[in-house]
Amino acid sequence: MRKFISIVSFLVATSAAMAQGAHDFKINEVYVYGCAGRCHEAQADSGAVAPEKEEHCKKPASYVDEYGQQASWIEIENTSYSTHDIRNCFLTINPAVLDKNMSAPEREKLMSVIPAGDPRTSIAAKQRITFFADGHTNRGTLHLNFKLPVGEPFTIYLFDGNAVDLLDSVRVEAIPVGSSFARIAGDEWQVLEADKVTPNAPNVAYHNDKIKEFKEKDPHGIAMTLMCMGVVFSCLILLFVFFHIFGWIMNRMAKLARVRAIRAIHEQAERVVEMAKQGTTETRGIEMENYAAVIGLALHEYFGGTHDLESGILTIQQTSTTWADKSHELRVTPQIHPAN
Amino acid sequence: MLLESVSTMDFIGSKLADFLTYTGFANVEWANVIMIAVGAFFIWLAIKKDFEPLLLIPIGLGIILGNIPFKAAGLEIGLYEDNSVLNIFYQGVRLGWYPPLVFLGIGAMTDFGALIANPKLMLIGAAAQFGIFGAYMIALAMGFEPNQAAGIAIIGGADGPTAIFLSSKLSPNLMGAIAVCAYSYMALVPVIQPGVMKLLTTKAQRQIKMKPARQVSQTEKMLFPIVGLLITTFIVPSGLPLLGMLFFGNLLKESTKTTRLAKTAGSALNDIVVMLLGLTVGCSTQASEFLTLATVKIFALGAFAFIIATASGVIFVHIMNIFLPKGQKLNPLIGNAGVSAVPMAARISQNEGLKADPHNFLLMHAMGPNVAGVIGSAVAAGVLLGFLS
Numbered sequence: 001m002r003k004f005i006s007i008v009s010f011l012v013a014t015s016a017a018m019a020q021g022a023h024d025f026k027i028n029e030v031y032v033y034g035c036a037g038r039c040h041e042a043q044a045d046s047g048a049v050a051p052e053k054e055e056h057c058k059k060p061a062s063y064v065d066e067y068g069q070q071a072s073w074i075e076i077e078n079t080s081y082s083t084h085d086i087r088n089c090f091l092t093i094n095p096a097v098l099d100k101n102m103s104a105p106e107r108e109k110l111m112s113v114i115p116a117g118d119p120r121t122s123i124a125a126k127q128r129i130t131f132f133a134d135g136h137t138n139r140g141t142l143h144l145n146f147k148l149p150v151g152e153p154f155t156i157y158l159f160d161g162n163a164v165d166l167l168d169s170v171r172v173e174a175i176p177v178g179s180s181f182a183r184i185a186g187d188e189w190q191v192l193e194a195d196k197v198t199p200n201a202p203n204v205a206y207h208n209d210k211i212k213e214f215k216e217k218d219p220h221g222i223a224m225t226l227m228c229m230g231v232v233f234s235c236l237i238l239l240f241v242f243f244h245i246f247g248w249i250m251n252r253m254a255k256l257a258r259v260r261a262i263r264a265i266h267e268q269a270e271r272v273v274e275m276a277k278q279g280t281t282e283t284r285g286i287e288m289e290n291y292a293a294v295i296g297l298a299l300h301e302y303f304g305g306t307h308d309l310e311s312g313i314l315t316i317q318q319t320s321t322t323w324a325d326k327s328h329e330l331r332v333t334p335q336i337h338p339a340n
Numbered sequence: 341m342l343l344e345s346v347s348t349m350d351f352i353g354s355k356l357a358d359f360l361t362y363t364g365f366a367n368v369e370w371a372n373v374i375m376i377a378v379g380a381f382f383i384w385l386a387i388k389k390d391f392e393p394l395l396l397i398p399i400g401l402g403i404i405l406g407n408i409p410f411k412a413a414g415l416e417i418g419l420y421e422d423n424s425v426l427n428i429f430y431q432g433v434r435l436g437w438y439p440p441l442v443f444l445g446i447g448a449m450t451d452f453g454a455l456i457a458n459p460k461l462m463l464i465g466a467a468a469q470f471g472i473f474g475a476y477m478i479a480l481a482m483g484f485e486p487n488q489a490a491g492i493a494i495i496g497g498a499d500g501p502t503a504i505f506l507s508s509k510l511s512p513n514l515m516g517a518i519a520v521c522a523y524s525y526m527a528l529v530p531v532i533q534p535g536v537m538k539l540l541t542t543k544a545q546r547q548i549k550m551k552p553a554r555q556v557s558q559t560e561k562m563l564f565p566i567v568g569l570l571i572t573t574f575i576v577p578s579g580l581p582l583l584g585m586l587f588f589g590n591l592l593k594e595s596t597k598t599t600r601l602a603k604t605a606g607s608a609l610n611d612i613v614v615m616l617l618g619l620t621v622g623c624s625t626q627a628s629e630f631l632t633l634a635t636v637k638i639f640a641l642g643a644f645a646f647i648i649a650t651a652s653g654v655i656f657v658h659i660m661n662i663f664l665p666k667g668q669k670l671n672p673l674i675g676n677a678g679v680s681a682v683p684m685a686a687r688i689s690q691n692e693g694l695k696a697d698p699h700n701f702l703l704m705h706a707m708g709p710n711v712a713g714v715i716g717s718a719v720a721a722g723v724l725l726g727f728l729s
Contacts, residue, residue, distance in 0.1 A: 210728055214486040221480045221489070225473035228723045229466075231576060235719045236466040236712060238571045243459040243564070250557050 024080035025089065027158055027170045028128055029192075029203060031180040033062055033072040034150035062178070063130065063199035065142065071134035072148035074156060075199060077183075078123040086123060087116040088161035091131065091144055093154045104163040111159060112137065112144040130200050150177075269295050367409035371627030379403030379622065385527065392527035392684070395500070398615050399523055402622015419623040430620045433515070436508045438617040439501030440585040445610025446501075446682065446714065447589025448602040452564050454707040457553035460660070461674070461705070465712025467656030468678025469720045471496030471649020475641050482637055487511055490724040492638050495522045496645030497717030498529065498679035504621065505582060506721045510728055516624035517635040521642040523621065529684045530691075532643070533676045536650040537692055540658075541672045546696035548671040550705045558596065565590040572719055578729075579722020586718065646679070653678030653709065670705075677706040680713035 062070045074091065078084050090111035097107045114121055114131070118141040123129050132139075133148045148154065151174050158168045170189070172181045178194030182203040192198065218224055360366055382400030386393035405426075406419055419426040432438040455461055475496045479489035491511035494503045495518060503522035507515040525532065538546075565587035572583050592602040624630075654675035661669045673692050677685040689706035 211486050214728065218486075219480065221473065221477040221486075224476060224486075224724075224727065225470075227727070228473055228720055229470060231723045232469050232716050232719050233463070233466045235572045235575050236462040236716060238575075239568060239715075240459040240462045242567055242571070243456050243560070246560065246563070247456065247459065247554075247556075250560055251554070254557070 024078055024084055025086055025123075025158060026077050026079050026168050026183065027074060027156055028077035029075040029180050029182040029198065030148070030156060030170065030172050031062065031073050031075075031197060031199065032148045032150055032172070032175060032177075033070050034177060062197070065132045065134070066140060069132075069134070071132040073130050073132050073199060074144070074148075075128050075130045076123075076158065077128045078125060081125045083122055083124045085121050086114055086129060087118070087121040089114050089167070090157075090159040090161075090163055092157050092159070093133075093146055093148065094157075095155060097157060097159070098166075107159070108163045111157075111163065112146055115141050117141075128200055128202075148172075265295065362411045362413070364409045367411055369409065369627065371631045372407045372409045375407040375625060375627045375630065376404050378625075379405075379407065382524075382622075391530070392523075394614060395523050395618055396527050398618025399520060399622040402619040403520075403625050404622075405619070406623030406626050419620065419626065420629075426620065426623055429616050430624065432613075432616060433504055433519070433620050433624065434508060434512070436505045436581070438613050439505035440581040441613040442501040442610065442617065443582050443718070444585040444589040444605050445607075445613065447565070447586040447591075448593050448606035449610070450590060450593075450682065450711050450714070451561075451707070452568075452590065452711055453556045453561060454553055454704050455709075455711050456556045456560050456564055458705070458708055461670075461708030462712040462715075463660065464653055464656055464675055464678040464709035465680075465714075465716040466678075468649045468653035468675070468709070468713055469497060469716045470652035471498075471645045471647075471679065472717070472720050472724075474648035474652070475645035478644055479637075479641055482641070484637075485511075487728045488514055490728055491515070491518055492641050493645060494518075494717070494721055494724065495525065495638075495642040496649045496679075497713070497720060498522070498526055498646060498649060498681040498685065499714065499717040500526060501617075502582060502680070502717050502721045504617070506725060509725055514634060514638065516621065516626075516630055517632075517638045519621040520625055520630075521635075521638050523618070524639075525642050525646050526681045526684065529646075529679075529681050530688060532646050533650045533685065533688045534692055536647055537654055537673055537676050537688070540651060540654045543696060545658075545672050546693065547700060548669050549697070549700055550671055550674075550702070551668065553704060553708075558594070561594040562591070562596075565594065568715065572715060576719050576722035576726065578726040579718050582718040582721065583715070586714065649679045650676045671700070671702055674702055674706040674709055677708075677710040678713045678716070680710070680717045682710050682714055683707065685713070686710040 063073060064070050076086060078086075090108065090113055092111035094110045096102070097110050120129065120141060129142070131142050131144050133144045133146055135145060135147045136143050137145045153171065153173045155169055155171045157166060159165065160167050170181070170183075175181050175191050176193075178197075180192045180197040180199075182190055182192045182198065184190045184204055192203070214224065379400045379402070382396045382403065385391045386396035386400060410417060412418075414421070416422070416424040417426070418424055419430050421427055432441075472493045473496075474493075476489050476493035479492045480486065484492060487510040491503075491507035491514055494506045497503070500519065500522045504515065504519045507518040511518070568590075569583060569587040573580050576583075589602070589605050592598045592605060652675075654672050656678070657670050657672040657675040661672070664670065671689075671693060673689045673696070674686075677689050679685050686703055686706035690701065690703040693700045693702035
């Protein structure tokens with residue numbers, strides 16, 4: 001029972017450290033589709049521009065949804081190095097959800113849930129998913145129940161599946177039409193011009209600058225050799241130091257244990273001698289030999305025969321002996337000496 | 341009736357002609373024949389010369405298997421064709437999960453007692469890693485990119501699984517050549533190392549008798565994998581897959597409570613992985629991919645790397661002997677064992693030691709730097725991965 005309780009407590013204590021996944025989602029890029037000027041209101045109402053106003057409305061070409069429609073979009077990146085599913089998380093631009101007194105069900109009503117059951121919500125490591133903020137959730141998983149305001153600042157909130165934990169939020173100021181607001185590195189954001197908008201793609205092209213840097217600054221590999229050999233030596237020197245000290249301690253402990261054991265044997269032997277003197281045991285003949293043999297064996301064990309664990313391996317240890325000396329070998333058939 | 345039989349014969353004829361286009365004879369090229377001969381040579385070396393048969397037989401047969409010519413008709417049979425059986429086996433190499441499993445087996449089989457008993461031998465294992473970085477510098481001079489040079493240079497660690505692991509991450513296009521080169525030279529350790537060892541030592545140095553190592557307690561053996569794991573992986577987390585599995589395997593062995601697991605990891609599991617690894621590495625040497633100038637360069641660099649590693653280990657022992665008191669000098673013949681070809685390199689030390697003095701047994705002394713070499717090469721691979729990936 002005690003074991004069970006300790007295991008359960010350990011699991012509970014470490015569960016926080018083990019819980020990973022949803023926290024790795026970050027809002028990566030936001031694009032507001034629309035045009036500045038007279039056609040805002042019409043667009044806001046219907047999502048489309050009235051034909052009579054279309055000639056005044058110059059909207060840049062943008063990323064289209066499954067229906068070929070253009071709309072504002074929010075790109076979310078899985079910043080981790082493993083696949084995670086964003087299903088059941090929530091997106092919203094309604095700041096009311098920040099009210100801490102609001103219950104989770106009330107908060108859920110104000111947000112757009114990312115539905116489960118669509119394999120596209122499973123995002124591979126360092127990959128992205130783009131949601132269309134067009135207010136048409138009936139169009140599929142990738143469509144949200146709200147639109148992004150054109151020409152006005154707003155904040156996007158990404159909530160975990162419990163509708164309580166805020167995973168990420170970003171404040172988007174009024175950005176030029178056709179541009180996007182993109183995360184460049186860490187918490188650094190930048191407005192990308194219309195021709196540099198990157199839906200479903202990295203905001204900054206990835207290059208392995210490390211290789212380039214080594215090629216430029218260490219063309220002969222000397223720096224690499226020095227650094228790597230330094231690290232290899234550091235690791236093994238640390239191990240050496242640890243086991244050198246630990247070995248010394250273990251040796252000392254073994255010696256102390258042996259001294260203690262010998263002392264105990266001596267005490268026992270003295271007691272036996274005392275008993276013998278008192279005449280309670282026979283001090284001659286076979287009984288005395290038995291006592292001597294027992295004490296001798298005990299001393300032998302503690303002087304050289306003790307093991308903390310038997311290896312179970314038989315080895316041949318070389319000792320200097322003349323048993324195999326060539327001079328002792330019989331090379332000639334023994335013959336009777338003529339003198340005999 | 342006659343017409344029918346004529347059309348049937350035509351049908352059979354056309355089908356047979358079509359079948360012939362699928363046979364190896366119709367698709368064979370000289371490069372395939374050369375590679376098949378190389379595979380057969382490896383098998384001959386393994387069987388007749390006893391050069392690492394556990395490695396060379398799977399690799400040799402793999403080379404033959406990978407170079408059987410066939411028509412590219414989407415039959416899903418070749419190593420480089422998606423969903424083929426060989427391709428599925430090859431994922432273990434490509435994604436790098438065979439090497440850590442091999443390291444698990446190595447850990448479960450290795451007794452670090454010799455190293456714990458005489459911890460200064462760890463430094464020889466570190467020094468021998470200079471073979472890796474010597475080869476790295478030469479590879480850069482030969483025009484390889486830093487990541488390719490690192491993948492090639494790791495051959496100098498004399499550690500097949502580490503070479504595969506690192507090259508799969510840094511230079512996947514060269515992985516086949518690197519793996520075959522690493523395993524080939526590991527098998528040729530008895531040919532490469534003795535000459536270098538003799539060249540760098542005098543007879544008197546080869547006859548140095550080392551003091552017997554002290555008895556190591558089980559507590560120390562149990563502690564070694566835990567402390568080793570903590571120290572090495574805290575410094576080089578990128579070596580986690582290899583070092584983690586190595587020390588895990590060793591803990592299974594030394595804990596004395598998981599003997600069954602240690603036995604499986606060191607025998608059945610290790611054997612299965614070695615078979616698949618050897619076979620698929622051999623298969624990956626398809627002539628079109630393998631017979632290139634880059635492969636020739638890699639083999640030349642591999643030889644340099646082994647020679648440098650051996651020499652640096654032996655020279656480092658000479659340097660250590662300058663500082664060690666009389667009576668505690670090390671036999672420089674154990675320096676070659678700093679490479680991680682376990683236990684082949686240690687066996688070379690033993691054999692060369694016996695040649696110099698039939699009563700000088702160096703095997704257990706050489707096992708110290710040998711297992712330190714395993715740790716050292718895994719750390720070196722981790723550092724290279726950290727710097728270049």
